[in-house]
Amino acid sequence: MLKWILKHKFFLLWLLLTAAIGGYYYQLFFMSEDKTALLPGLTTDGHHQIEMQCSACHTEEEKENVFTSSGVPSSACISCHGEALAKFSDSHPVRKFKNPENIIFTSEIDALKCVTCHVEHNQKVTAPMGVTVPQDFCAHCHEVTLENLDSHKDLSYDTCHTAGCHNYHDNTDLAPSFLLKHYGEPKLLPEFKERPLSSDQPCPDPWASAESCASCHSDHMHEFQKGKHGMRLAFDNLSPMRPELARAPMKKSAAHLNMDCTSCHQPEKPQGFAAYNACIQCHDDTHTRNYTDSKHFTLWDASKGVSGVSCATCHMPKVENEGGGYHVSHDNSANLKPNEKMLRSVCTDCHGLQFSMNALADPELIEANFSRNPTVAHPGIEWSANAAIKRGNKDAKKIRDYLQSLSKENENNKEN
Ligand code: HEC
Ligand code: HEC
Ligand code: HEC
Ligand code: HEC
Ligand code: HEC
Ligand code: HEC
Ligand code: HEC
Ligand code: HEC
Ligand code: HEC
Incomplete structure (x- = not known):
């Protein structure tokens, strides 16, 4: 008997291991709540809390492709994110690229699909905000803009969205018209905006269960x-x-x-x-x-x-x-x-817009929780103003004066 075991030891070992591994996976797939071992890699910070809910993204709709690449339809992403993206009018919505005029842009970057830029479980390629395309991808479609604008000529391709100047989706607060409207505002506005709650009644049942x-x-x-x-x-x-x-x-x-x-x-x-x-x-x-x-x-x-x-x-x-x-x-x-x-x-x-933009563009100041003045000068308003002067905007003189005061203020801040 011992001889037989020794003779077949590799076969027996294999049998034992297969049974163990098989049992382990069976247990994982069908019985266990913890499916961590099935994940091909670390899930992004945005989704790690719900990673065990595989079916939230790997939907029935794509059943055949479940757990293979391209197995996640944009409709799954949109079911959770669509409302917010629509609220601030996404600069690059899918419909923009369905328009025949723009279809040419999608030949290199398939902007019709969320997973072109946001894959999952792949820490090696994941940048902040769950972005998984190289940082200079904007240039694939906007090279011409970079070459034609004076202010943009010397910028490197990866700064478009890493420098706090443009975003892929939400550009509401960076639109030139919005920036110009707020030029010249002081650090503190003379009057703070109030936001009255629609109801100030006390809760009738504050001790209720969660x-x-x-x-x-x-x-x-x-x-x-x-x-x-x-x-x-x-x-x-x-x-x-x-x-x-x-x-x-x-x-x-x-x-x-x-x-x-x-x-x-x-x-x-x-x-x-x-x-x-x-x-x-x-x-x-x-x-x-x-x-x-x-x-x-x-x-x-x-x-x-x-x-x-x-x-x-x-x-x-x-x-x-x-x-x-x-x-x-x-x-x-x-x-x-x-x-x-x-x-x-x-x-x-x-606060005025310029002061606020400077503060939010200063990572060390965020870390310090805004306990001093910003030391960064966000160029957005200045560039918009220069462009307006060039166009012969009737407020050119006012804008120029403001720009001068701005550069003085920045110098003062740096000295302090
Ligand atoms: C019971 C513990 C708890 C309390 C109380 C709490 N938080 Fe959190 N907070 C968390 C956890 C847990 C996370 C998720 C962190 C993660 O996923 O790594 C979080 C996440 C956050 C984030 C990051 C959100 C994001 O999208 O990245 C912010 C901002 C935040 N909390 C602010 C607050 C503020 C402000 C308060 C008080 C009004 C507060 N939290 C109270 C536990 C708490
Ligand atoms: C928040 C959404 C989300 C959740 C939750 C999620 N995944 Fe994924 N998963 C993705 C995306 C996005 C991809 C990339 C698809 C692509 O490349 O087309 C992916 C890809 C995969 C792949 C293929 C990887 C490759 O390299 O081809 C596997 C396997 C996988 N997921 C397993 C799982 C398992 C198992 C779970 C649950 C334990 C899970 N996923 C939960 C979004 C998710
Ligand atoms: C079940 C709902 C749900 C689904 C499905 C889902 N997400 Fe999310 N996603 C969230 C929540 C909740 C957060 C965290 C809060 C936030 O950042 O808005 C998040 C965060 C993100 C972030 C920000 C990550 C960060 O670090 O700030 C991105 C990008 C994102 N999701 C894209 C996607 C894409 C692309 C898909 C489809 C492959 C998808 N999501 C599927 C709910 C979902
Ligand atoms: C061509 C690349 C690209 C495509 C396609 C894309 N995204 Fe993004 N996404 C980005 C970049 C870059 C960011 C970082 C923030 C920014 O620049 O707006 C981002 C950020 C996000 C965020 C977090 C920031 C925010 O403004 O809420 C969410 C959520 C998100 N994307 C969801 C989606 C969904 C859902 C889809 C599909 C409908 C999608 N994305 C398609 C490039 C892309
Ligand atoms: C797949 C091609 C493609 C990619 C990649 C792309 N864009 Fe665009 N973008 C477009 C098209 C098309 C328009 C619309 C042009 C028009 O209407 O004249 C546009 C418009 C814009 C606008 C005008 C804003 C608005 O709301 O109308 C800004 C700003 C912008 N893109 C910035 C970026 C940034 C920053 C990136 C990278 C994070 C980027 N784009 C990546 C194709 C692209
Ligand atoms: C992270 C902390 C935090 C959590 C968790 C939280 N709240 Fe609040 N909530 C606040 C703060 C802060 C206010 C503002 C008033 C105050 O300071 O008490 C508020 C105000 C409210 C108000 C009155 C103002 C209004 O918007 O009408 C309601 C109602 C309320 N919360 C309900 C809830 C309910 C229901 C939940 C659970 C789903 C919840 N809150 C969870 C922090 C929290
Ligand atoms: C029986 C219904 C009911 C339940 C249960 C209930 N609330 Fe309320 N709550 C109300 C009403 C009504 C108001 C008055 C304001 C309004 O009309 O929204 C209120 C007001 C509030 C406010 C704002 C006023 C204040 O007292 O601070 C908070 C915060 C609040 N509720 C939190 C909670 C939390 C947390 C729970 C669970 C522990 C809870 N409520 C359970 C009905 C309820
Ligand atoms: C004046 C506004 C402001 C105040 C006050 C503030 N925060 Fe923040 N907080 C921010 C900004 C801005 C960020 C960075 C967002 C970014 O750039 O990613 C941030 C980031 C965070 C994050 C990290 C989110 C992440 O995932 O990166 C947490 C957690 C957080 N704050 C919690 C708190 C808590 C708790 C307090 C109170 C003790 C607080 N914050 C006070 C504005 C503020
Ligand atoms: C309710 C009004 C209010 C809001 C909202 C507010 N602040 Fe402030 N903030 C103040 C006041 C008041 C001071 C004190 C200014 C002073 O004493 O000179 C201050 C001080 C600061 C300082 C420090 C300046 C110094 O002299 O030390 C910074 C930086 C700052 N705020 C940034 C921000 C940013 C960024 C936001 C938005 C995320 C924000 N604040 C939101 C009212 C506000």
Whole structure:
């Protein structure tokens, strides 16, 4: 018997291994909740929280191609992102490239498909914001622009969207007409914009269970599920997000906290808890820790949370309701990337556009949580103004004066 075993040891070993591996995969595919081992690589930061929900992207529609490349239809992406892309009028929507005039552009870059620029599970090629095409891809279609514009002649091809000047999708806050409209604004506007909430009634049931909040506040829950805080709650079989599952730096003490309505809304806590103290239960990165050094915090703290700028002012801004008035946006990702989205939804309520753009183009200042003046000068307004002067714009003199004051201001800031 022992002899027989020794003689067939390789065969037996193979049999054993096959059974083990087979059993392992069987268990994974059909029984286990954890499908991590089936993933071909690390999922992007945008989607890591829902990576176990393979069918969210690998849909029935593409059943034959499931788990092969080109197996993810754009319709899957659009089912989650379409509404937001449409809201700010995407500069490069699919329909633009279906237009016969522009079809020629798609020969090299198939802009009709989301996966041309956003593949998944491939960390090697993934740049910030889940972009998986080389940084200079804009030039494939816009080489002529780069050559024809004086201001753009000397720019390298990869700066179009990495320098905070243009985006592929959302250019609302970078359109030349918008920039020109706001030239000459001071650092602080003489009057801050107010955003009154459409309802200021107290909650009749603030001690309800987290699950039941949504029975009365379904709109807030719906919005919550679109951002990184609530995205897992869009799926019945996923637990709420917890700091221990995060990639971003979190406090160890918060590892097991569930992210739901009651993480921030705790009726026994003082006013303003939800807007700052709640956040620092979990978040523990440099930007978060530096917030208390900023004038924004000093003002907020001194007013007991009535004015000034809290974490929530920037990350959960008040947004307009369809029927007028405002509510607090519970999609904490909506205005974050690219960060110019924050210009209109937050900063320009109080600051001039140039100051705000300078601040958002300064990564070190963001890390310092805006606790000093910016040291970066965003060239966008200046270029738009120069172009307007060249066109013989009737306000040319005013614009020129402004440009002079600007360069002086920048010098002063650098000295300080
Ligand atoms: C957020 C959307 C999303 C989720 C969730 C997702 N995938 Fe993918 N997956 C993609 C995209 C996009 C591609 C690239 C498709 C292409 O290149 O056309 C891809 C490609 C793949 C590939 C082919 C890789 C290759 O190199 O060809 C496999 C295998 C795969 N996914 C497995 C999975 C498994 C298993 C899960 C669940 C555990 C999963 N995916 C969850 C979006 C997703
Ligand atoms: C089930 C809904 C869902 C599907 C399907 C989905 N996404 Fe997302 N996606 C999200 C959420 C939620 C986030 C995180 C919040 C945010 O950044 O908007 C996100 C983030 C992103 C980001 C930003 C990443 C970052 O690091 O800032 C990109 C780009 C993106 N998705 C593209 C796609 C593409 C392309 C597809 C299709 C292959 C897709 N998504 C499919 C829900 C989805
Ligand atoms: C030709 C390349 C390209 C194609 C095609 C493309 N994207 Fe993007 N996408 C980008 C780039 C570049 C960014 C980085 C931010 C920017 O420049 O707007 C981005 C950013 C994003 C973001 C995060 C930033 C934001 O503004 O919300 C989402 C979400 C997104 N893309 C979804 C999609 C979806 C859905 C599709 C398909 C309908 C798609 N993208 C097709 C290049 C592309
Ligand atoms: C597949 C081809 C293609 C690629 C790649 C591409 N574009 Fe475009 N882009 C176009 C076309 C076509 C138009 C429309 C031109 C027109 O209407 O005159 C356009 C228009 C624009 C506009 C005008 C904005 C608007 O809202 O009308 C800007 C800005 C722009 N692109 C920037 C970029 C940047 C930045 C990138 C890279 C991140 C990029 N484009 C990549 C084809 C492309
Ligand atoms: C029985 C329905 C109901 C339930 C359950 C409920 N709410 Fe409310 N809530 C309301 C109404 C009505 C208002 C008044 C404002 C309005 O009309 O939207 C309100 C107001 C609020 C406000 C703003 C005013 C304030 O008191 O701060 C918050 C925050 C709030 N609810 C959070 C919650 C949370 C969190 C839960 C779950 C723990 C919850 N609510 C459960 C009905 C409900
Ligand atoms: C990350 C923290 C956070 C979470 C989680 C959160 N909220 Fe809020 N919520 C706030 C902040 C900040 C305000 C602004 C008022 C304040 O400071 O208390 C607010 C205000 C509200 C208001 C009143 C203002 C308005 O928009 O009408 C309601 C209602 C509300 N939240 C419901 C909910 C519900 C329902 C959930 C769960 C789906 C939830 N919140 C989860 C932070 C949060
Ligand atoms: C219960 C813990 C918890 C609380 C409370 C909390 N967060 Fe978060 N937050 C998280 C987790 C977990 C993530 C996801 C990180 C990841 O996926 O790596 C996150 C993500 C974020 C992001 C990144 C969004 C993106 O799209 O990349 C921002 C911004 C943010 N939180 C701001 C806040 C603010 C502001 C508050 C208070 C109003 C707050 N958070 C309260 C746990 C928390
Ligand atoms: C004046 C506005 C402002 C204030 C106040 C503010 N933030 Fe931010 N926060 C930003 C900007 C801008 C970014 C960077 C977005 C980018 O460029 O990617 C950011 C980034 C973040 C991120 C990282 C998101 C990511 O995935 O890269 C987290 C988490 C965050 N903030 C949490 C907080 C918390 C918690 C507080 C309060 C202690 C706070 N922020 C206060 C504007 C602000
Ligand atoms: C509610 C009004 C308000 C909003 C919204 C706001 N700020 Fe501020 N900010 C202020 C005030 C007031 C100061 C203090 C100015 C002073 O004392 O000179 C300040 C100071 C600053 C400073 C520091 C300047 C210094 O002298 O130390 C920076 C940088 C800054 N804000 C950037 C931003 C950015 C970027 C945004 C948007 C993401 C923003 N702020 C949103 C009101 C606001």
